[in-house]
Structure formats: C-alpha cells, structure tokens
Amino acid sequence: MAASVRRNPNKIKQGSVAVDIVLYALALFICLITLYPFYLVVIMSISSPTEVAAMNVFWYPKGFFLDSYKLIVSDTKMWWAYSNTLIYVAAGTLLNCLTAVLGAYPLTVRTLKGRKWLVAFLLIPMYFGGGLIPSYLLVNKLGLYNTMFAVIIPGMVSIWNIILVRTFFTTIPDGLKESAFIDGASHLQLLFRVILPISKPILAVIAIYSVVGIWNSWFDALVYLPNEKLHPLQMYLYRVVVQQSVDLKMLSLEDTKNAVANMLSNIQLKYAIIVFTTLPVIFTYPFFQKYFIKGALLGSLKE
Amino acid sequence: MKKWKKPFVSAMMAMVLIASVTACNSGGSNGGGADSKKEEADGNPETGQKTGKLRLLGPAGSNKYIKFEDREKYPVWKEVDKMLTDAGLQLDYELVPAEQYKVTIQTRMASGSSLPDIVNISALDNTTVLNLAKQGVLLDLNPLIEKYSNGNIKKMYNEEMPFAKKSTTSPDGNMYWFSNLHKKTYQGNIPAPVSLTMLLRKDWLDKLNLPVPKTAEEYSQTLKAFREKDANGNGKQDEVLVYDPSAFNGAIAQWFGLGTDITAVDVENKKVVSPWYQDGIKDYFRYLQQLVKEGVLDTSLIGATGEQKQQKMTENQVASLTDYNLETYQEPTINGGGEFLPLMPLQAVDNITPAAQLEPPFLVWQKYAITKDCKDVEAAIKFFDTIYSEKYADLLYWGIEGQTYKKDANGAKVYINNVSEEELAKMGQATGRQLFGDTVFPRVQFANLEFELIDKPQHKIDNELNILNYKPYFVNMNDMYLAIPDDQQLEKKTKILTNLTTYSQELATKLALGQKSLDNWDQYISELKKLGLDDLIEINQQLLDRYNSIQ
Numbered sequence: 001m002a003a004s005v006r007r008n009p010n011k012i013k014q015g016s017v018a019v020d021i022v023l024y025a026l027a028l029f030i031c032l033i034t035l036y037p038f039y040l041v042v043i044m045s046i047s048s049p050t051e052v053a054a055m056n057v058f059w060y061p062k063g064f065f066l067d068s069y070k071l072i073v074s075d076t077k078m079w080w081a082y083s084n085t086l087i088y089v090a091a092g093t094l095l096n097c098l099t100a101v102l103g104a105y106p107l108t109v110r111t112l113k114g115r116k117w118l119v120a121f122l123l124i125p126m127y128f129g130g131g132l133i134p135s136y137l138l139v140n141k142l143g144l145y146n147t148m149f150a151v152i153i154p155g156m157v158s159i160w161n162i163i164l165v166r167t168f169f170t171t172i173p174d175g176l177k178e179s180a181f182i183d184g185a186s187h188l189q190l191l192f193r194v195i196l197p198i199s200k201p202i203l204a205v206i207a208i209y210s211v212v213g214i215w216n217s218w219f220d221a222l223v224y225l226p227n228e229k230l231h232p233l234q235m236y237l238y239r240v241v242v243q244q245s246v247d248l249k250m251l252s253l254e255d256t257k258n259a260v261a262n263m264l265s266n267i268q269l270k271y272a273i274i275v276f277t278t279l280p281v282i283f284t285y286p287f288f289q290k291y292f293i294k295g296a297l298l299g300s301l302k303e
Numbered sequence: 304m305k306k307w308k309k310p311f312v313s314a315m316m317a318m319v320l321i322a323s324v325t326a327c328n329s330g331g332s333n334g335g336g337a338d339s340k341k342e343e344a345d346g347n348p349e350t351g352q353k354t355g356k357l358r359l360l361g362p363a364g365s366n367k368y369i370k371f372e373d374r375e376k377y378p379v380w381k382e383v384d385k386m387l388t389d390a391g392l393q394l395d396y397e398l399v400p401a402e403q404y405k406v407t408i409q410t411r412m413a414s415g416s417s418l419p420d421i422v423n424i425s426a427l428d429n430t431t432v433l434n435l436a437k438q439g440v441l442l443d444l445n446p447l448i449e450k451y452s453n454g455n456i457k458k459m460y461n462e463e464m465p466f467a468k469k470s471t472t473s474p475d476g477n478m479y480w481f482s483n484l485h486k487k488t489y490q491g492n493i494p495a496p497v498s499l500t501m502l503l504r505k506d507w508l509d510k511l512n513l514p515v516p517k518t519a520e521e522y523s524q525t526l527k528a529f530r531e532k533d534a535n536g537n538g539k540q541d542e543v544l545v546y547d548p549s550a551f552n553g554a555i556a557q558w559f560g561l562g563t564d565i566t567a568v569d570v571e572n573k574k575v576v577s578p579w580y581q582d583g584i585k586d587y588f589r590y591l592q593q594l595v596k597e598g599v600l601d602t603s604l605i606g607a608t609g610e611q612k613q614q615k616m617t618e619n620q621v622a623s624l625t626d627y628n629l630e631t632y633q634e635p636t637i638n639g640g641g642e643f644l645p646l647m648p649l650q651a652v653d654n655i656t657p658a659a660q661l662e663p664p665f666l667v668w669q670k671y672a673i674t675k676d677c678k679d680v681e682a683a684i685k686f687f688d689t690i691y692s693e694k695y696a697d698l699l700y701w702g703i704e705g706q707t708y709k710k711d712a713n714g715a716k717v718y719i720n721n722v723s724e725e726e727l728a729k730m731g732q733a734t735g736r737q738l739f740g741d742t743v744f745p746r747v748q749f750a751n752l753e754f755e756l757i758d759k760p761q762h763k764i765d766n767e768l769n770i771l772n773y774k775p776y777f778v779n780m781n782d783m784y785l786a787i788p789d790d791q792q793l794e795k796k797t798k799i800l801t802n803l804t805t806y807s808q809e810l811a812t813k814l815a816l817g818q819k820s821l822d823n824w825d826q827y828i829s830e831l832k833k834l835g836l837d838d839l840i841e842i843n844q845q846l847l848d849r850y851n852s853i854q
Contacts, residue, residue, distance in 0.1 A: 050638060053610075054617040136410045140417070226399035226407045228363075235403075242402040256627065267610065 038282075045069070045271035052268040068272035078276075080229055081236040085215060088151055088232055093210040095156035100206050101199075103157065104165035105191050119166075126159050132223065139224055150224035151232070155214070161206050168202040169195060201291065208288040215281050233277050240266055240273055355682020358395045360411075361423035361671075361743035362404035368728035369737045371398060376731050377738055379702050383695065390689045392682055398742055415440060420677035421686065423743055424480065425669040430793055432670065436479045441672040442680070443477040451684040459484065459691035459747065469853045470667040474789035480670035481687055483746040487664045489771065490713070494664035495752040498628045498645070498770045499779050501554045505644035505762065507534035507542075507622065515644065519558050519590060519651035522623075526599040529622045535639075537619070543601035545612055545624040548591050548815035549808040551578045552779060553625045555590070557658040558651040559583030563777045565800075565807050565836070566843050568784045570663075571774065573851055575844040579807070579831055583655045585824065590651065591815035605812060627662070628766045629755055645766040648773070659776040663783050671745050687745075696747040699735035707732050715753035785846040786853065792842050799835035806834055 044052050048063030056062060072078050106112055107119055130138075135154070136145075144150040172195060180190045196203075218234035225231060231239075364371055374380040387394060397419060399407045405426040411418065412427065412435060424432055424441075435441050448456050460467045464484045471478055489495040503525070508515060511532050516522040528534075529542040546553045552563045561578035562569070569576050578584055594600040599622075604612055615621050619638050626633060628645035648657035673683045689695060701708040701716050708716050720732055727733050740746040756764050778784070788796060810827055813819040819827075 050617060050636075053613055053636070054638065055614045056618075133410065133413050137414050137416075140414060222403055222406050223410055226397070226403065228400050231400075239400055239402040256630070256632070267613075 041271050041274050044268065045275045047268070049268040052271070065268070068269045069276075071269065072272055072276055077228065078233075078236060078273075081231050081233045084148070084230060085233040087148065089211055089214045091152050092155055092214040093207050095152065096158055096161060096210040097203055097206055099157045100161035100165045101191070101196065101203075103162040104169055105187070105195070107162070107166045108169040109187070119163075122159050122162065136223060145224055146227050146230070148230055151217075151220040155217075155220065158210075161209070164206065165199070165202055168199060172198065204288065204291045208284075208291055211284070212281060237270075237273050237277050240270055354391055354393045355679045355685060356393045356395065357421060357677075357679065357682055357686060358397065358419040359421045359743035360397045360399070360408075360419035362401040362426070362741070363398035364737075364739065364742055365401045366724060366737055368724045369733045370728075371396075371739055371742060373728075374738060377733050378706060378731065379698050379733060379735050380738060382698050382703065383735060383739075383744075386689050386692075386695060387686070390685050392686055392689070394686075396743060412440065418674040418676040420674065420679070420683055421743060422672055422674055423669065423741075424672050425741075427670075429787070430797065432479070432672075433473070433787075433790065433793065436473065436477070440675050441479045442675060442677070443479065444481070444673065445476075445478050447673070447680050447684050451681045453685075453688050455688040456481075456684070456691045463749075464665065464667075466665045467667050469786060469850045470783065471787070472853050473787050474792075474849075480672040481690075481745055482667045482671070483669040483741070483748075484691075485666040485668075485746065485748040485750060487748075487750040487752060489752040490715075493771070495771060496661040496664045496776075496778075497755070497767065498773075499552075499554060499625055499660045499662065500628050500648070500766070500770075501623055501646045502626050502628075502630070502633070502643035503623045503646055504529070504534065504621075505642040506640075508644070510534065516646070516649065519555075519649045522646070522649055523590070523594055523597070523599065526594070526622055527597055530599065534622065535619045540598070541620045542622040543604075543615065543620055544594060544599050545604055545615060545621050546591075546594075546600050547605055548600075549605065549812045551811070552660070554646075554648070554660050555625075556587060557660050557777055558649050559587040559590070560652075560655040560658055560775070561587060561777075562781075563660055563779055564781050565803060566781070566840050567777050568781045568843075568847055570776070570778060570784060573847065575840050575847055577836060577840055579828065579836065583652055585821055586652050588811075588814040588821060592817045595816055600815075602816060628770065629759060629763055631759065642760070644762050647766065647769060656775060659770055659773045661770070661776045661778055663778050663780060666780070666783065669741060669745065671743070690745050691747060693749075695735075696749055699740060699744070699746055700748040700750060702732070702734035707734055711753060713753070715751050717754040717757055721758060784850055785843060786849040788842070788846055792846065795835075796839065796842055799839045803831070803834045803836060803839065806830065 040058075043059075043061040044057055045068060046065060047057045047061045048065045049068075051057055051062040107115060107122075109115070112118075129135075139145055139150050139154065144153060176194065177190060180194045185193070216234055218232065218238050221230070221232050221235040222238070225235075369377075404423075408422070408424060408426050409431075412422075412424070412431070415438075418440070424435075427435075432441070436443075464486055467482060467484050468478075471480060471482055473479055487495045487497075501522070503516070503522075507513075507529055508525070511528060511534060513525055513528055514521075516525045526542070526544055530540045533540065534542050546555065550564065551561050551567070556578060557563070559581075560583045561567075561581050562576045565579070566575050566577050568574075578587075591600065595602060601615070604615065612621075612624075613636065616633060616636055617638055619641065621637075624633075626643075630643070633643060634641055648659050650657055671687075673680060677683050701718075704710075705719075707720060708718050711717050720727060720730065722730075724733075724737065727737070735744070736746055736748070752767070756767065759767075810819065810831075814821065
C-alpha cells in the first residue's frame, strides 16, 4: 500500500475509481429523485382509475387504461386551448424580444441624458406592482377584457428582460459601435445591422424564458378571459384540477351524487392532462439548456 | 439588403400573428361568450308585446355531458325557451366556466363597470353582497315586484315556499336577491328531511354474524370486532372509522345530544345552542378518546382531503363514516364491493335522548340579483315571474311528463330514465336542473321522497321512514334558519369566528386525541368565552328570532 501511494501520490485526487463510483451514484440518485415525479405522473396517467384513486401505483402502471387520453384528444376544447397557447406563446415571445431590444439599446447609449435615472426608474416596477383590481380596471378600460390581447399586451414588456439585454449590449466593445458610426451608420442601423447579429445568445435566452413563462401561465386568463374559447392550455388543466376539489360538505344530497362521480373520474384524468400539457415544453428543454445557464450568468450582473 | 432581411421577416411575422389574434378575437368577444342568442325581430308578432332585452351573467354548469351550449337538442329547453319568448323576453347569456366564476364576478363587481342586467352573485360572500347593496349596485326588488310583477313571484315566496322570505329579507327590510327554492315532501304534504348519519358496513356485519348495534357502546364493540376478525379479509387490522373530531357535524356528536356546529340551531325549541355548553360534551370526548385508543378511529384522516378519504374507501378499509342515509355513491367505489347500513341515532348516555342530524326539507340558496345597469327592470321582473311559476318548476326539476318523469299509483312524480348522465345526454332527455340550473336560471324545486326511495335497498328506506318524524334533531345547515345579519352583526360575527373556529377545532381535536385533559375543562370554557362564544350565541339568537318573526 505504502509503495503504491508513493508511486502515485495524487491518485485519489485525480480520477480514483472509488470516487468516480460514489460521484456517479450520487448523480444517479439525484437524477432519479428528479425524474421520479415525472415518471409517476406518466404511469398514473395510463393506470386504471380505481388503482389511481386507491393510490396503489408507485413503480409500474397497474392495469392499462388509455381512455383518459382518448377523452382528452377527442375534446375539442382541449385543441382550442392548445392552439390558443401556441398563439399566446408565439406572439408573446416575439413581442418580448422586440421590446427588450428596443428598450435596452437606448440605455446603452452614453450620450442619452438622464440614463442612470431612467434605469433606476425602470427598476421600480420590478419590485412593486399595482395589484389585481387596478390592473383589471386598466385592462377593462383599454377594451382588452375578454380578448386575446388581455394576456398578450400586459405581458409583452419585461423589465427583467430589458436589463438582461442591456447588460449584454454593454459587453460589446465601444470600438465596434464607433467604427459603425464612422462608416455613417445611424442608431437604428447600428442596432439592427451590427449589434443584433452578434446578440443571438441573449435573444435565445429571452425567447426561452418567455416561451416557458407564457406556456405555464394561467392566472391572467383566469382573471381576464371569461370566454373559454380564449383559454390557454394551462387554464384547461386548472379547471380540471379545481373541479375535482369540490367541498362535498357544502352540497345537498342530490348535488353530492354528481360531485362524487365527477371527482372520481377526474382523479386519473388530471394526470393524463398534465402529461399532455407538459410534454412539449419538456422536449424543448434539452435544446435550450445551454442558454439557460448563460441567462443565469448574465442575470447575475445588473450594472 | 441581405442583413436587413431577418429583422424584417421577424417583424412581418409579428404583424401577421397580431393580425391573426385580432381576427380570432373579433369572433370570440362578441357578447362575451359562446352563448349569445340573437333574434332579428324587435317584438313578438303574436302577442304584440314589446321585446325586453336582458343580459345575464352566471357560471356555466359543470356537467360534463349535459351542456348548456347543446340546449337546442333538449325538448325541455324548447319548452322553457317558449315560456321566455311568450313573456316577450330576449336573453343574452354570458356564461363563464364555473371554476373561474368566482374570480370573474369578484373583479367585475369590484370594478363596478359594464355590469349585466341580471347576475348570479352566489360566489360573493355576505359582506361583499351587503356592501354592493348599500352602494346601490344591486337593486331593491320589493318595489319592483310591487310595480311590475304579475303575481307569480309573490305567490311562490308567500304561499308555496313561505320560508324563502325569511332567508332573503335584509335587515333593512329590503330584498336584494332571488334564490333557489327547494321543498321536499312525502305523500303530498309531509315535509321530508333526509338525514346525515353514521353508516356501517352491512356486508361485514352479515359476514361476521354481528347484530346491528343499538347503543354507542355496541357500536364501538362492533368496530373493534371488524378489526379483530379482519372483516375485509386482507390479513391486516386496517378496518377504520372515518371521523373528523374537529367539528361537531359527524353524527356521533348528536348521539350525545350535541349541536352540529360551534353554535347550532335547535329548530323545534327556537333556540341557539353551543355544544360546548351542552350536557353530553364531556362524555362525547371520553367516547372519542376510547375510539382513538382502540385504534378504531383513523387519526391520520383528521383534516384529510376528500381524495385521501376516497383512497381508504377504495381500498376497502372504511368500516363506518358519516354520510347521507340515502347515499348510493360510496358503494360502487369500494374495490370488491360493499354495502352501507345507515344507523338510527344510538343511545350513548343514560339521560340524554340521542339526536338526529337532518338536512332541512326546505332550502334556500344561491343569489340572483338585478344590477343598477339594468335598463329594462320590467323585463327583469318578467324573467323572474317566468321562473317562479309552477310550470317552470316542473320543467326544471322533473322535465317533461312521459319523457323524463311519470306519476306513480299515488300520483307522486318519479323519474323514468334511471341511466347515467352520459346516456341522458345522448337521449336528449335531461331535466332543466341538469341543463341550466344554477347558471343564470334559479332552481325552483318541488321534490318528493317517493322517487328517492324507488331504487334504494330496504334497510335504507326503513331508516329514512323512521327518521321522518324523529325528534330531537339538529340540522346540518344552521345558517338556513338565521336571518341575514346587519352590518354590525356581520362584522362582529366575522371577527369572532376567525379565532373562535380555529381554537374550537384545535381544542376538540386535542380532547378527542387525549392530548388535552378533560380535567382543565373550566379553563377551556373561559378561553372560549374570551374569544366571544357567548356573543356569538347572542347574535345568532337574535338572527334566529328575526328569522322566525319575518312573515
């Protein structure tokens, strides 16, 4: 033993098999506890409803039951919700990128007067909001209530995104900008022909933040969209989950019968809908993962 | 040029998307929803009546199969539609998904702008509703009824359902909303309450050859025997009683003569009581402690969700629970099947007659109001005149004779189609209640016990007929017998209840679990008094007195 240590004193520090095994086991363990909830939802969604209601499903599906998926796929409301979500995500993401770029560029121009004050001013709404009723009144008075714009327009400017882009823009060497001006470029030309082409990473970050954020959002729809034809997918899911948690004590005998029947059929349906609504985002995650890390790095610097 | 292409293209795409959103939107926002009914004519040519246009806002029904948007295929809707057209009404419905309705109505009423003519405000709490009435957002209905009604509303409220006025008259003497009205009778005119009682597994009693328990003591012995003799046959002692000791609305409390809530209404004696002051309270907790000690009462289910309790039920472990005596929805969810037997109130203490817990035979619930933005109040009253008619009540609760109901030998109405709602939807044979009840259409129900008994097993029928005239009793819905509180009473009640409810629940749970000793009783009572128990009893007594005084 002593001889081998002497021969290679750094062995344990650099790539010992034992450490590797421990590390891999640890990584595997973390991986498993992260993935298990996803796996559980998937097997619940294809197990038989009675087994799910009895909470008997843990490791593998019990009974094979695809009727929930059949029910979802044949529900026109679900497809409405799906297409609405696609519209909200596409429009919201494009507008978010556009406003972030247009909002960030002026804040990087050194000759802009009161630039520091402007940045400070922008920071205020990051910490304070107007509250639900004032926001509702605003949306209502603007005539956006019960229209698709009610969820797109209020969410199209994100101060956080503007700050992110601004931080990125300040890392671009001044020499590049100055040489563009010397060549006779205007601010707009500088922004779109010089700066934007080298800013793709930050645009990707904003895009993926927006996509995920809008895909998962439902509260705006709950407040502003009473018309179910305009509901996004998450609102559809929300309704199924809420519908199931009725307080049975508040109902009379006749109403209780229906509520119980509803609750039972929804217990399993819930899982199928979760799978259905989450899959698209889960599949896009791996492709954008590297940008997430970049985004977190950029976000750590706000000046 | 090439470098400009990409931003240009993305800008164009954004434009196209926004344009497409606009296009979708112009189709969707019209009238606020999918359920707008438009008529070209401005009047009814047959009667020469002027058409009254009304906008109505309410929650959509949550029935998965029988949907309001498919209403045209149901004969019952055609009848109701004809009634409305004959009354010269043209209605524009805005139905919001039920799960979303509370948020929608809260924000809409709080902002007070662009209100509908008639609105379902059941989702708002009493304080909010009374404030809205005070601000003039909701109209006082009495003068409108005097001026415009054809007499239907008064007939229903004063003669058919005289209890309705008591529950809907505000302290200022005004009436701000119409309600669902429900009356259940037996053999024509006997009021027919149903009971909430302890259910016990009948098939397990039969299997183990055990007699039906006649006293509380025998009941606990039976539950013990279920465990010891492994009634569900899975080899484990896991047969449990599902019971929540934090409130007093599990039927065991009534065996000890206790009320059903922190304050409860003794309807017969016109008195408000609190279980904390009643004689049987200490014995009740001793009894629960014994059940807990023997492992019969499943303490893991205290405060559990419906889903968790359902899990026990499905796993065939529930030996006993509180539910309606006439329920038939639990049995099909038990893996392997089973049968519940409703128990009559069991004698627990020598000098206390056990009470029953009843669901009152007369119910008033939900609120439908006319708002200040209503331009044609005459039409709004006409709408409610149509609703509070016997014909509408029949269509709503029973549907159409020969299609959804028939009359039995004694002339009592019974439903014909005993099939699932999915089948009913396919057949187009729904009743009005299933199709449009609780949306913007109030439910007016003349129910009877006869149809409830028709497909029930004999032991459930016997229990119900025995309970019909059973006394003493408490009710599961105490608020049904309390008049609407005024501002001060409401404020005081809300303030007291916040802390008192929490303390009472914690105390009751800990006493039942034996975590607190019954020796310190005086200390608990003085704490309850400090939190306002006496004041609460006093306020509720005033409300009960006012309820009884309203004619």
